[in-house]
Amino acid sequence: MDFFRFERDIPFMRWGKYSTILSLTIFILSIFFIATRGLNLGVDFTGGTVMEISYGQPTDLARTREVLAGMGMTDATVQNFGTSRDVLIRLPTKQEFTGGNLSEVVMDALRQDDETVEMRRVEFVGPQVGQELLENGALALLFVSLGIVIYLAIRFEWKFGIAGIVANLHDVVVILGFFAFFQWEFSLTVLAAVLAVLGYSVNESVVIFDRIRENFRKLRKASVAKVIDNAITMTMSRTVITHGSTQMVVISMLLFGGEVLYYFALALTIGILFGIYSSILVASPILVLLGVKREDLVKPERKPQEEALP
């Protein structure tokens, strides 16, 4: 079986102008949504309490809300997830309940209202911890970006480092844009997914860069655009099959992973799809834009020797 039958190279670089416009539009839209709507930061980052409770029978959310309102917690959000028996309660940080006592108080009140209620999960994060987790997340993002740029600069050349990281940050911004637009909850696990995408989708760029380097050595007469087109075309089949396989696993996570892994898998899905797009139509045009040359990768001092060959 062979899905990919290209008679000749696909002229990706000729589409460079349009793809750059498209990428810029998506990028700016993402930034716009992040700026206007903001991320729906989870309790990990904002601080507060999340409780997951389960009733013995299908329950009416209004009743749960009433109990909470009776305790003066009108700012609580109550919602179903999974089945109608499972309820998720979010409570902002309260001054008078320090040390995570809030969940116990709420649980007691709910138990008085309905005996069948069962505590499944509680997460309490103090405001200072939330701030730290956010800072650490940003630090990790910075560190990964720098690490990748440095690695690519050493292994290839600085232009490849820049192109690679721009393409990958493009993916990250798009994921964040999606999360902002749909107001999906952005939690610590989603952050892990975003960082994993950063590492994973740079693979894609690396594979193409490797081919570009090889082609610079092999196709000595071809223009830069042609070299890149050929590299992308030649790796196309690997790109799609690899990402398809990864996506299969991610879909399996979406289906079977439960609510904790749901947004994690969702972030990965966006990351994988845009990862393919960006390494082909973002990273490579940037390479051209930065003026990548054969001499950048094929060392000049070797040249006379090679030319001496028949």
Place this chain on the structure above:
Amino acid sequence: MNRYPLWKYLIIAVSLLFGLLYTLPNFFGESPAIQISPLRASAQADAVLLQQIEQTLARHHLPFSGTLLEASGIKIRFADTDTQIKARDVLESEIGNDFIVALNLLPNSPEWMNRIGALPMYLGLDLRGGVHFMLQVDMDGALLKSLDRYSSDLRSTLREQRIPSAGIDRDGDQIVIKFRNTQTRDRAIAELSKTFVDLDLRTIDTADDFHLQVAIKPDVHKRMQTAALQQNITTLRNRVNELGVAEPIIQQAGTDRVIVQLPGVQDTAKAKDILGRTATLEIRMVDDESDIEAALRGQPPFGTELFTERGGGPLLVKKQVLLTGDRITDAQPGFDQDSQPAVHVTLDSNGARIFKQLTRQNVGKRMAILLVEKHLTEVVTAPVIREEIGGGRVQISGRMSSTEARDVALLLRAGALAAPMEIIEERTVGPSLGAENISRGFNSTLYGFLAVALFIAIYYMAFGAISVTALSVNLLLLIGLLSILQATLTLPGMAAIALTVGMAIDANVLINERIRDEIRNGISPQAAIHAGYERALGTILDSNITTLIAGIALFAFGSGPVKGFAVVLCLGILTSVFSATMVSRGMVNLLYGNRKLSRVPIGSVWKPKRSKR
């Protein structure tokens, strides 16, 4: 060309064997058990106790399936959770005074496996249920406390040496002593620098006053903080022991935080109450001479504080702390002479000496026993000292119920905290959700793996089957490695295992696509296989190293669930590089290396009509 030397096959075989051996324990499951360990140094978990336990269980008709006598304690295995809980209750009432009786899970893997360290993966709290707390130590509070202690020491030293001062005040994180002239200040500096080596003394002159600024030296301050944290950790450990938890984790996090993990704890309210309480005991003198009226108006006389006695009226207490809770060696609930609930406290020799001295010097005066609980200080009782009390046995009684007496005793026995602490993060997972999370993670991995395996096998035929085998080996090695390292497996960790499956296939795809490329170029089958593997290697390394960079950053900056994810991701990268290059190559060499191939069994390869681009 496609042949491996024997040693390479041996490496593959040995790593496979190890992977298999250490992965196996995960499939045996766990059975409910009870863990019994001594609560006090005087009690011993030995064969005699084991016999006693066996007899007790037999008497109550509670069948058990095995016992294990270890240095740390006794473990008893049960067939089901019902019996386990019943047995716990029985044993708790029988030997609970001297031993911790905790619920636990024991791996069902055979004994010889345990002996060589082949244990199942260590499940995180989100998979087995339990509580995770992060506590913040209030170092500022600890500093203030020691500054208060220092200022009272300074005052008494100056008084003893008859050096007049115009007042000692605490200002922020330092103490300021005012003097009338420089001569007295110089004398004071000479005297104080002799006795207080831990303090930095600095002179500051204002318009009409001569100040001496006293601060704790930075290195001493640091040492105090470390000591405070260490003491708090020890205290927490003692308190957790009182709770009866098997395999608790109590560890330092950063310079001023402690992480407490209690697997399997279901009564979180109780756990929080015991851990969160920061009771320390202080003994100070009551100031009956000063004007309490002024204090009630909001101006307590210098060096005193206003408190309300439990069930009594307000009273003035001197700020100077004479004795603190860390001198307590034991505290038991009981009753006093009037059959009122009381706590009997035993002090260590140093504490006993101090207590004897202070009671001798203050006969006829009132002494206040204060219970300090996070910003809330309460005078439990303020008895009049009738005579010198020696021997270090103190009885605290003062309008408390017997439940309160028991709680106070527990808190005092469990030791005092050097500095107040506060829970700043909590993650609790109920046991049912834990079990559900395991199946979620498992199913995600299983179905993801099956889908990928099926697709790859169809697409690349024989070479696909080899890739799938390499992928299984990867999974085997990864789980084996996680088991050997006893790394904590969390739900995000399981997600990382699934993701590793999806990402590890990349290396195989790269290789297979390369081989197909070479075939398209018209090279002979053996040469194509060889070139495919060789050429793909650089790319595989490059792309995996970038992912590894991300993994390491995640590990360095991540916390909790993210760390678990990062560990698995990093290990998965290592195993996948190994399995994709060494193992799959080894299999190909073994299967096809020694014979003539007319074509490479890698599925039908389409060739472009024009031979050259």
